[in-house]
Amino acid sequence: MAKKYLKTAFAAVFLFTLLSCAKESKEAKKPVYLSIEDMFVTTNYSLEGTSHMQITTVWLEVNGKSIGAFEMPATPPVILNEGSNKIRLYEGITMNGIDASRAIYDRLDYIEFDTTYVPSGREVADTMVLHKGQRTTNYASFSKxxxxxxxxxxxxxxxxxxxxxxxxxxxxxxxxxxxxxxxxxxxxxxxxxxxxxxxxxxxxxxxxxxxxxxxxxxxxxxxxxxxxxxxxxxxxxxxxxxxxxxxxxxxxxxxxxxxxxxxxxxxxxxxxxxxxxxxxxxxxxxxxxxxxxxxxxxxxxxxxx
The missing domain is CATH 2.60.120.200 (Jelly Rolls)
Known part of the structure; x- marks a missing residue:
């Protein structure tokens, strides 16, 4: 009988520990919103013409994982590691002016940078606002x-x-x-x-x-x-x-x-x-x-x- 109670107590402790770890894991994976207000391109005006672009969509990768495509301005929810994270953005255009024909503009360089995330500890999800430098690119070197x-x-x-x-x-x-x-x-x-x-x-x-x-x-x-x-x-x-x-x-x-x-x-x-x-x-x-x-x-x- 004692062995039976001991096994039951051990199982209860194990289950409590497992649930506690699962809860902590879920809390650690609280989503963060990335605020991507607009995207910019720099050009040499005399050689490349205007820097004006109409980026309508952004394709997003976080730590090597594809998150998806989002209409601009975008605030996609992502899972970030506490500490260092690698963000990659691909600029998308509306091809031929047709909303259903959105595509990555392959003549521009993608944007990639490392950023550090420190959880605020608040109950609501954190928002990370990408500054202009993190939203600015240029024509790819191979573009003519x-x-x-x-x-x-x-x-x-x-x-x-x-x-x-x-x-x-x-x-x-x-x-x-x-x-x-x-x-x-x-x-x-x-x-x-x-x-x-x-x-x-x-x-x-x-x-x-x-x-x-x-x-x-x-x-x-x-x-x-x-x-x-x-x-x-x-x-x-x-x-x-x-x-x-x-x-x-x-x-x-x-x-x-x-x-x-x-x-x-x-x-x-x-x-x-x-x-x-x-x-x-x-x-x-x-x-x-x-x-x-x-x-x-x-x-x-x-x-x-």
Whole structure:
């Protein structure tokens, strides 16, 4: 009988110890909220163009473990070790302006840093706010950047095509110009504008220069800032090695009242040819009934691949 009671007492003590350890373990694994308000990119303006980015999603890793993708601004719950932790952030964009097509922007460096977590001891979950330096990156060293047009310099690198009723011009009105909200000190200068009306109802411009772009299903992005009251189309004019010219539309873009940033992936078009093709970029817009004047404002156009 004594042995039976001894076994029962031992089991009770073991169970109590196990539950206590489990409770302590749970308390040690209380989630911490990471506050990621915005993400920034630094650039050499003369070589890489504007630093303005529209990072809409962040992919998060903590201590080598993938946590998931989160819409910006993000406050994901994570489990941190008491003491040192390694955080990695991948910047995500809305591809082609389509909310359902979010992807890691593979032309930017991911962000990685070590941070120390000291539990506050409060009942509520702790929040760790990432400072700007922990949310700032740059173009990856392997990225190639072709600045198509900033409208800051003399002349224009876009010209009207033979089918266009109107040309692109520079706006001299400062209230029209794009200003980088992430860096108001950035010298963006002027912007370009296409106007349409009932007598000049089709506008189409293309780059003066042609560009050698990679094929084989490699991503080629057209970055640009724009605002408009009419839809526009963006695409490529391919010059094949046999001397033929083919024009392909990539994306239709809806009007936006305020300045917006878009990333147009040209991979489908640039992967259609394997014979040393060069490409021009074109932008077109048609006048819409009910409008006296249609407009498309453009700035900071660049190819990144």
């Amino acid at each position: 950047i072709e600045i198509l047009e900033t409208f800051d310099n003399a002349g224009l690198s876009f010209e009207k095509t033979s089918t266009s009723d109107t040309s692109i011009i520079k706006s001299n009105n400062p209230s029209d110009w794009f200003s980088n909200p992430q860096d108001p000190t950035e010298n963006n200068g002027k912007c370009g504008v296409l106007y349409t009306n009932s007598k000049a109802d089709y506008a189409e411009v293309a780059t003066v220069n042609s560009y050698d772009l990679p094929s084989a299903n490699l991503n080629v992005y057209l970055e640009m800032n724009y605002r408009s009251n009419i839809p526009m189309i963006v695409g490529v004019i391919a010059e094949t090695s046999t001397g033929t010219i083919e024009q392909k539309a990539t994306l239709g873009i809806n009007p936006k009242e305020d300045w917006n940033k878009i990333y147009v992936n040209l991979v489908t078009e640039t992967s259609s040819y394997f014979d040393g093709t060069k490409y021009k970029i074109f932008i077109s817009a048609e006048h819409q009934s009910g409008l006296d004047t249609g407009y498309v404002y453009l700035d900071n156009l660049k190819l990144v691949y």
